[in-house]
Amino acid sequence: MPNVTFYGACGVVTGSCTHLDWGENRALVDCGLYQGDEELELRNWQPFPFRPSELTAVVVTHAHLDHTGLLPRLVAQGYSGPIYCTGPSRGLISLVLRDAGQLQEEEVRYARRKGYSRHADPQPLYTEEDARQVLKQLEPLPFHEERELFPGVRLRYVRAGHLLGAASVEITGKGADGERRTWCFSGDVGRYGVPILKDPEPPAAAPAALLLESTYGDRRHLQEDAAEALGRIIEETYARGGMVIIPAFALGRTQDVLYYLSALADAGRLDPSTVFLDSPMALEATRIYERAESEHDEELDALDPSPLREGRFVAVRTVDQSKALNTRGEPAVIVASSGMATGGRVVHHLLHRLGDRRSSVVFVGYQAAGTRGRALVDGCETLAIHGQTVWVKAKIHQLQGLSAHADRDELLRWCRALPAPPQRIFLNHGEDPPRKALVVAIAEELGWPRPVLPLTGDSVPW
Numbered sequence: 290m291p292n293v294t295f296y297g298a299c300g301v302v303t304g305s306c307t308h309l310d311w312g313e314n315r316a317l318v319d320c321g322l323y324q325g326d327e328e329l330e331l332r333n334w335q336p337f338p339f340r341p342s343e344l345t346a347v348v349v350t351h352a353h354l355d356h357t358g359l360l361p362r363l364v365a366q367g368y369s370g371p372i373y374c375t376g377p378s379r380g381l382i383s384l385v386l387r388d389a390g391q392l393q394e395e396e397v398r399y400a401r402r403k404g405y406s407r408h409a410d411p412q413p414l415y416t417e418e419d420a421r422q423v424l425k426q427l428e429p430l431p432f433h434e435e436r437e438l439f440p441g442v443r444l445r446y447v448r449a450g451h452l453l454g455a456a457s458v459e460i461t462g463k464g465a466d467g468e469r470r471t472w473c474f475s476g477d478v479g480r481y482g483v484p485i486l487k488d489p490e491p492p493a494a495a496p497a498a499l500l501l502e503s504t505y506g507d508r509r510h511l512q513e514d515a516a517e518a519l520g521r522i523i524e525e526t527y528a529r530g531g532m533v534i535i536p537a538f539a540l541g542r543t544q545d546v547l548y549y550l551s552a553l554a555d556a557g558r559l560d561p562s563t564v565f566l567d568s569p570m571a572l573e574a575t576r577i578y579e580r581a582e583s584e585h586d587e588e589l590d591a592l593d594p595s596p597l598r599e600g601r602f603v604a605v606r607t608v609d610q611s612k613a614l615n616t617r618g619e620p621a622v623i624v625a626s627s628g629m630a631t632g633g634r635v636v637h638h639l640l641h642r643l644g645d646r647r648s649s650v651v652f653v654g655y656q657a658a659g660t661r662g663r664a665l666v667d668g669c670e671t672l673a674i675h676g677q678t679v680w681v682k683a684k685i686h687q688l689q690g691l692s693a694h695a696d697r698d699e700l701l702r703w704c705r706a707l708p709a710p711p712q713r714i715f716l717n718h719g720e721d722p723p724r725k726a727l728v729v730a731i732a733e734e735l736g737w738p739r740p741v742l743p744l745t746g747d748s749v750p751w
């Protein structure tokens with residue numbers, strides 16, 4: 290019987306993976322990495338609950354690791370078919386997966402050298418070479434055009450506004466009753482009216498079923514002026530002689546941060562030569578963003594020079610250049626990944642600056658439970674970094690206005706734009722409090738059928 294099984298992002302915001310089964314053909318929508326605490330990250334090492342070699346197709350909604358990060362493992366374990374993505378996603382997927390493979394190899398080397406792993410012989414989850422194999426299987430598709438996924442099943446992408454190339458996907462196929470019906474997989478839904486990317490678009494077909502993300506299902510983003518809030522923090526920190534560390538996802542958040550930093554520089558409030566973009570991946574992602582002109586919104590097009598232009602701020606490429614920032618005495622802004630401080634160069638900057646009460650750390654995206662970022666925004670007094678305990682003396686800020694995810698009102702707005710209410714609604718990609726709050730909002734404010742909160746491994750008919 291054709292069915293859908295929810296294998297990831299059930300009650301959490303990472304590990305997106307949904308399995309579609311028509312017997313002779315099977316597909317995945319997303320194959321994401323779990324990120325967060327140890328229990329979550331251990332799930333990445335478990336065997337897939339299906340045979341990768343028996344899949345016919347994989348459909349990716351966007352490049353973020355929590356939607357793509359297990360593709361190298363899937364391919365290494367025998368999946369050899371097409372991996373569909375949108376055209377603008379392709380470059381970012383390539384970037385993020387190669388980086389993930391490198392990072393995992395690097396972390397294993399570092400753990401071996403420092404001897405802090407509990408494993409006698411730590412191994413990477415996958416290698417850069419595994420990631421490169423994925424790229425050979427990518428098949429970019431245009432937005433809005435319906436294509437065959439495999440015989441009898443079709444798909445179509447529409448813009449989701451969450452990240453360059455991010456999409457919602459409509460998949461149409463027959464159920465056990467012989468009826469053709471469409472499922473809409475929202476992917477991660479972005480915000481309306483924010484600069485750089487075009488707004489989320491409604492799916493074209495009325496879906497019989499909807500799988501909707503719920504990251505901020507219980508929250509309304511503060512309508513703060515992001516440039517103003519960031520400007521105030523930077524000015525106060527500079528006045529104290531401190532550093533501003535901005536942990537930012539290399540894809541998406543970094544480009545937004547650059548947009549607002551650029552606005553401050555245009556207003557004469559920030560010297561661009563004191564802003565360091567310390568992430569080769571973010572530098573590359575910014576170049577890909579700048580080139581993807583079809584995806585830019587009017588606000589970005591109106592700016593000259595573009596905030597995404599190479600040379601607008603100081604590019605930090607080498608490890609030595611990055612290390613030199615550790616001993617810099619004058620105030621500066623350092624934008625580095627990863628956004629939840631789970632890895633990457635920002636961890637080293639935190640190690641050096643968290644103990645400095647003149648400095649500030651500014652979080653600009655979602656902080657998943659179990660991450661260092663979450664611990665910091667929740668007000669922890671100490672933080673463990675690479676086997677050391679660091680006292681948190683720096684000021685910790687979180688800017689809500691820079692979120693990449695729709696809030697509860699924007700999720701409802703996205704729902705209202707569907708051509709007709711779905712008969713079945715499932716919520717994933719959210720922790721339980723926001724999922725539950727969104728159930729109530731959808732049932733009561735939209736008058737739609739009460740959404741279901743699937744558990745990992747739950748199956749429902751197509």
Ligand SMILES: [Zn+2]
Pocket residue numbers: 351353451452477
């Ligand atoms: Zn995402």
